[in-house]
Amino acid sequence: MDFVQTAPVLGNQYRDDRVLRAYLERALPRAVHASIEGDLDELGAHAAVAWNEARTRMPSEPVLTQWDAWGARIDHVGITPVWQRGAALTARYGLVAAGHETTHGAHARTDQFARVYLHHIASEFYTCPLAMSDGAATALKASGNSALIERALPHLLSRDPATLWLSGQWMTETAGGSDVGDTETIARLDGDGRWWLYGRKWFTSAVVGEMALTLARPEGAPGGADSLALFYLETRDATGRWNGIRIDRLKDKLGTRELPTAELHLDGAYAEPVGEAVHGVRLIAPMLNVTRTWNAVCALATMRRCLALAFDYARRRHAFGRRLIEQPLHRATLAALQAEFEAAFQLVFFVTELLGRVETGASASDDKALLRVLTPLAKLWTGKLAVRIASETCEAFGGAGYIENTGIPQLLRDAQVYPIWEGTTNVLALDVLRALGANGIDGVTRAAGALLGEAGSDRHGVRSALDAARNWLVAHSAHRDALESGARGLALTLARSFAAALLARHAAWAERERGDTHAQAALAIFAAHGLVRLDSSAMDAAAALTDNCAP
Template identity: 70%
Template sequence: MARSRRRCAGAAAMSFVQSAPELGNQYRDDRVLRSYLARTLPAALRETIEPDLELLGQHAADAWNERTHRPRSEPVFTPWDAWGNRVDRIALTPAWQEGPGIATRHGLIAAGHDEATGEHARVHQFALVYLYHVASEFYTCPLAMTDGAATALKASGNAALIARAVPRFLSRDAATFWLSGQWMTETAGGSDVGRSETEARRGADGQWRLYGRKWFTSAVVGEAALTLARPEGVGSGGSALAMFYLETHDAEGRWQGVRIDRLKDKLGTRELPTAEIHLDGALATPVGELRNGVRMIAPVLNITRLWNAVCSLATMRRCLALARDYAHRRSAFGRTLLEQPLHVDTLAGMQAEFEAAFHLSFHVAELLGRAQAGVASAGERALLRLLTPLAKLWTGKLAVKIASETLEAFGGMGYLEDTGLPQLLRDAQVYPIWEGTTNVLALDALRVLEGGGLAPWRHALDALLDATGADHAAIRADADAAEAWLRGCADDRLALEAGARGLALTLTRCFAAALLARHAAWALSVQADRRPHAALQRFLAHGLQHLRRHDIDDAATLANDFHP
């Protein structure tokens, strides 16, 4: 019997065990990021910020490599204590507990507002965010809203609120750092915020208090929030909403007119405590005039949409890094996956899409930095208004596609929870939903185009292509087609809206191709690196046009096909 057990043990010891993918320093290993920063940032600034990039790159690797050795944790909501007192306490995950220290130490929000770096502030900031995001377990979500709140308050001109809140939002000290929420979504209105029902009432003491239900509050653990509410007695519609600032706790740390109903049970981003809440007399301060709150909160959306795009990039990059490492390790049919032509072709296609998306998203960061520093031209500001929804729209969908393809690249192991891989796909699905769905963003972009946004887009695209010294006739031809399609639908509102998603994708891919062409020419000339050029050729082969004009009646018939 003992001999039999020894034979079994020996056989088990000889059986093959596949090694798991591992990550190296995610800054040093990221050729696309390093090449982009070399082209974009002054050498002195790169040298200054590189230690932070190195540290976050290693943090990203360590967090992933350790994740498979510890169980996942989620926030825990406790509404009552043992004696029946209402406490509404949320216990956070370890990654969220260390979030304030990392965010302030590396200046993840402060860097984006650093006047010393001028127009490069946003590129610096989003390079940090890009490296930190996946390891943060979506702590970047409240960071994005805090960045947006700081931006909106600075734009409001409300000196008292700027003095009180903005230094805390931009603090580089965890002890004084505040998070801010962005509380807009209600049961009556998601993207249609004009249907918001939260009411603002002014008491005899002159203090405003808010009453209502907020359906998604992803930064309920923050110290402050910007929210929309309807002042008592005003009319309906979005223009009658006002933007208010509130602080969630009083001086003794008690909730201040805020009651947590429950945490959302979500497909992904489960470490992020997203709550349903009631405002029951929450003390609040109007940020500006008691109307046009949607317009006043728009800077928050513009900022968070760019964060969304960069975080989508971070997920894509993580997927590609893991898939490439595994392709070196995994053998099938006598060859590693990296020696299998079809697998190599699949990875190359994913890489090409990612590189184009990277250059588009970081170009938006460049434009934002220039606008913030006061050096952007009128054309650049118009381009920023168009590219912000376009970048978020495209990268959100692309992250889901690449995450799904990555799981497939691992075969059955990609479907196992304890590999950590399924979480990449579940989490990615939030990107097309947060801060405006694909269709909402396409219609936002359409409004920008109808306001004269196409001319700055085309001027910038042609300038990028001219700078490469090559013809790039295919990109220009697809840009021509997009312009022609828009003109052709100008008098047909239904067709224009029905085709808005295809138009948005076409404009996005054309501009991304021009940006990738510009970088490819630079990389070949300065770094003797032909990989960006190879990415460009493959990206072009995937096609740029998504234009279509279908019969509206046929579409309605298919969409309403409820009967056999």
């Protein structure tokens, strides 16, 4: 009988995740950890079942039905079965609510994002509108608009699926993209003091939600970002009809295909300003730390899924007389990927700790500035790393990694969204420059030094890497074009160096408290691949290569 290779199988993704379990044991008070462990265990079991079932289930995608049988415009979006169960799971496990509840104080965000990390891959990217809902709740709370807070927050943070709302974040337009200052949506004020929105939104990933926050330019206001206003709208009117919204089509995307991303027109959509009818971009700023953290946590979840599958397969697959996991080069390849993941994990979950402390007023003096730098760093690095690890995972399965119904190619397609959503790598690298311009690099180096002090040593050159970053900044500070052209390398150097300091602190704790040397091994491999990624290429050479290339 012909040999048939057994497929990888996942166990409980909480119990099997050494990195997550050790981190929570170290970072959370014992009582907090004990109170959430039951939910994490259930989410870990659900994640395993969802993967193992997905291999035998036909994939499904959302469907837009624009007209009913009698010719009436209905723009109905049919969602997948997993999405239909999304509200119940969100409410049951507090995937948004847990981050805003006061039960665990400054640890609320770490509690929440541990849940998100376990659930993300099983959710078919239902976590995307959850991220925007979380961001909307955060922005509304920061706005001080009591009427909208009383109206929307109980729904956004509900633990009852019958009353839970999803929020969209409708910013992207064909003219603007990341440059929201080119937004063309117009807000018109009528004689009764009510606002109505008109314009085209190019990407709306939560069109099935009950509300949205969106930018628009009040009619007659000058151009530029400062003249934009932030508006709150509910997607349906009191009769259940669309609120001046027309869905043009659903996007045909590379990945995240279960997620209904739409193009739409606002044609007299009733909306309310969140604050004054100016400076709307400032009002959305509180969203960014939240949605970028969601992006980084979900990128981590993809890395973890990829590695869990690759390791399981390597233990099952025999080639050249022994299991893949026993082949030296394959073992070294997987170990290098695992080390990158472990460093990234420490950085991302440190950001969740900072976010929780800042939001609850429990932060130290430098925490807010540090959060401002580390959030875009974590997002840009994990976005790129998730794509790399997903690509290596396809390769680790050989030909099976290229076959659609193994589920492996989808991991790579879906991973490509992380470097794009909530700011591309270049946009975020420039954001890091702005944060450093406002706060300097000293806060980063002080925080890294404190972490290394807890670790007891700096055997892997973290301080020298941060010194190199400081020297590079000084050397290029007078030449803005050179500074911007090297912003990626600077950002990656800072991300890798700070992550190494965090991993060193965790590794010392794990060895001391648990007798576990896995994290020490991860740190050694991670650091051996280099912390410094500074770009010293000449501006003239870059210009020559790009300006004079043949079309």
